[in-house]
Amino acid sequence: MGNKVVTIGLGYIGLPTSALIANGGIFVHGVDINPVVVETINQGKIHIVEPELDEIVEKVVKNGLLKADEKPVEADTYLIVVPTPFKGNHEPDISYVEAATASILPLLKPGDLYIIESTSPVGTTEKMRNFIYENRPDLKDKLYIAYCPERVLPGNVMYELVYNDRVIGGVDEESTDKAVDFYRQFVKGELHRTNARTAEMCKLTENSSRDVQIAFANELSLICDKAGVDVWELIQLANKHPRVNILQPGSGVGGHCIAVDPYFIVADFPMESQIIGKAREINNYKSFWCAEKIKSAKLEFELKKGKKPKVALMGLAFKPDIDDLRESPAKYIVSKVLQSDSNGEYFVVEPNIKEHNVFKLTEYREAVKKSDIVVFLVAHKEFKSLNILEDKVVVDFCGATKK
Numbered sequence: 001m002g003n004k005v006v007t008i009g010l011g012y013i014g015l016p017t018s019a020l021i022a023n024g025g026i027f028v029h030g031v032d033i034n035p036v037v038v039e040t041i042n043q044g045k046i047h048i049v050e051p052e053l054d055e056i057v058e059k060v061v062k063n064g065l066l067k068a069d070e071k072p073v074e075a076d077t078y079l080i081v082v083p084t085p086f087k088g089n090h091e092p093d094i095s096y097v098e099a100a101t102a103s104i105l106p107l108l109k110p111g112d113l114y115i116i117e118s119t120s121p122v123g124t125t126e127k128m129r130n131f132i133y134e135n136r137p138d139l140k141d142k143l144y145i146a147y148c149p150e151r152v153l154p155g156n157v158m159y160e161l162v163y164n165d166r167v168i169g170g171v172d173e174e175s176t177d178k179a180v181d182f183y184r185q186f187v188k189g190e191l192h193r194t195n196a197r198t199a200e201m202c203k204l205t206e207n208s209s210r211d212v213q214i215a216f217a218n219e220l221s222l223i224c225d226k227a228g229v230d231v232w233e234l235i236q237l238a239n240k241h242p243r244v245n246i247l248q249p250g251s252g253v254g255g256h257c258i259a260v261d262p263y264f265i266v267a268d269f270p271m272e273s274q275i276i277g278k279a280r281e282i283n284n285y286k287s288f289w290c291a292e293k294i295k296s297a298k299l300e301f302e303l304k305k306g307k308k309p310k311v312a313l314m315g316l317a318f319k320p321d322i323d324d325l326r327e328s329p330a331k332y333i334v335s336k337v338l339q340s341d342s343n344g345e346y347f348v349v350e351p352n353i354k355e356h357n358v359f360k361l362t363e364y365r366e367a368v369k370k371s372d373i374v375v376f377l378v379a380h381k382e383f384k385s386l387n388i389l390e391d392k393v394v395v396d397f398c399g400a401t402k403k
C-alpha cells in the first residue's frame with residue numbers, strides 16, 4: 001500500500017476523511033478549488049461544523065501529515081469526494097467528478113488506486129475508467145479503480161467514518177482487493193466486497209428506501225386528514241403489529257441526500273422506478289399541501305374572529321435539532337406562505353441558527369406568545385416542552401406536540 005493520498009474535495013466528507021487518514025500516519029494532500037477552504041485548513045482550522053474535527057485537523061496540519069492545496073500532486077491513492085448535485089431537470093450532474101478526474105490525469109502512474117466516494121449514478125466509475133484510459137492509453141488496465149460510497153451522519157462523522165460498515169466495489173476483482181486494503185487501514189467497521197455498479201446502486205438504494213418509507217407515512221397523513229383520523233395515534237397503534245414499522249410523517253423530505261439521491265435512479269430508469277419516483281412526488285407534494293393548509297387555517301381564523309391572525313412558523317431546518325437548511329421542506333413552506341401573503345404578520349423561528357439572510361428570526365417562546373396560530377414544521381426538541389395556551393390554533397405537521 002502506498003503512503004501518499006490525494007483527496008479531491010475538502011467538504012463535509014472529504015475533510016473528515018482526509019483528517020482521519022492523516023491521523024493514522026499517512027500523508028494526505030487535500031485539494032479544493034475553493035481558496036478559502038485551502039487557506040483555512042492550512043491554518044489548522046476548519047470551515048464546516050463537525051464535532052471533534054477541529055482538533056484532529058489542527059493536529060495533522062501541525063505535524064505535517066495534512067496539507068491543503070488548490071492543485072493535486074503525484075500520489076499512490078486518489079479519492080474523489082466532490083459534489084454530485086442534480087441539474088434543473090433532476091438529472092444527475094457528474095461534471096465535478098469529471099473535472100476532478102481530469103485534474104489528476106497527468107499525474108497517474110501504473111499501480112495507482114483511484115476511488116470515487118461521491119454519490120454517483122450507476123455506471124459512473126466505469127465511465128471514469130473509460131475516460132482515464134481514453135486520455136492515458138499508456139495506463140490501460142494498469143490502474144486500480146473502485147467505488148466506495150459514504151453513509152455518515154453529519155454531527156457524528158468522526159465516529160461513523162471509523163465504525164460504519166463500508167461497501168466497496170472495484171471495476172475488477174484486483175481493484176476491489178486493493179481498495180479494501182486501503183480502507184482497512186482506518187476503518188474498523190466491516191468492509192463488504194462487491195462490484196462498482198452494485199456499490200453505486202447500494203448508496204442510491206439506501207436513501208431511496210428511506211424516501212419511500214417516509215412517503216408512505218406522509219401519504220397516510222394526507223388520508224388521515226381527510227378521514228378525520230389522528231395519524232400519530234394510528235401509526236403508533238399499527239406499529240404494535242410485530243412486523244410493522246411505519247416511520248413518522250413530516251412536512252416533506254429534505255437534506256442533500258434523501259431528497260436528491262432517488263432522482264439518480266429515476267433519471268436513468270424512469271420506466272422501472274415507479275415507486276421511487278412516486279415517493280419523491282408524494283414527499284414534495286406534502287410540503288405544498290402544508291403551505292395550503294396554513295393558508296386555510298388563516299382564512300378560517302379570519303372568518304371566525306373577524307381579524308387577521310398572527311402566525312408563528314416553527315422551524316426552518318430539514319430535520320430536528322440541526323442547523324442545516326439544504327433542500328429543507330420547512331424553508332420551502334415558509335417561503336411559499338410568506339410570498340402568497342406579503343401583508344400578513346408572521347414570526348419565523350429556527351432555534352438552531354442565529355440569523356438568516358432572507359428571514360427575520362424570532363425567539364421561539366416569544367413567537368408563540370405573540371401568535372394566534374402556531375404551525376410546527378420541524379419537531380425540534382425546544383418545541384416539545386412549549387406550553388401552548390388553549391386559545392391558540394395549533395397546526396402540527398411533524399408531531400412536535402405529540403408525546
Ligand SMILES: NC(=O)c1ccc[n+]([C@@H]2O[C@H](COP(=O)([O-])OP(=O)(O)OC[C@H]3O[C@@H](n4cnc5c(N)ncnc54)[C@H](O)[C@@H]3O)[C@@H](O)[C@H]2O)c1
Nearest residue numbers: 009010011012013032033034082083084099100118119150
Ligand atoms: N455530506 C454528507 O453527509 C454526505 C453523506 C454521504 C455522501 N455524500 C456525498 O459526498 C460527496 C461530497 O459531499 P460533501 O457534502 O462533502 O460536499 P461539499 O460541498 O461539502 O464539499 C465538496 C468540496 O469539493 C470542492 N470541489 C468541487 N469541485 C472540485 C474540483 N474539481 N476539484 C477540487 N475540489 C472541488 C468544493 O469546493 C467543496 O469544498 C457528494 O457526492 C455527496 O452526495 C455526502
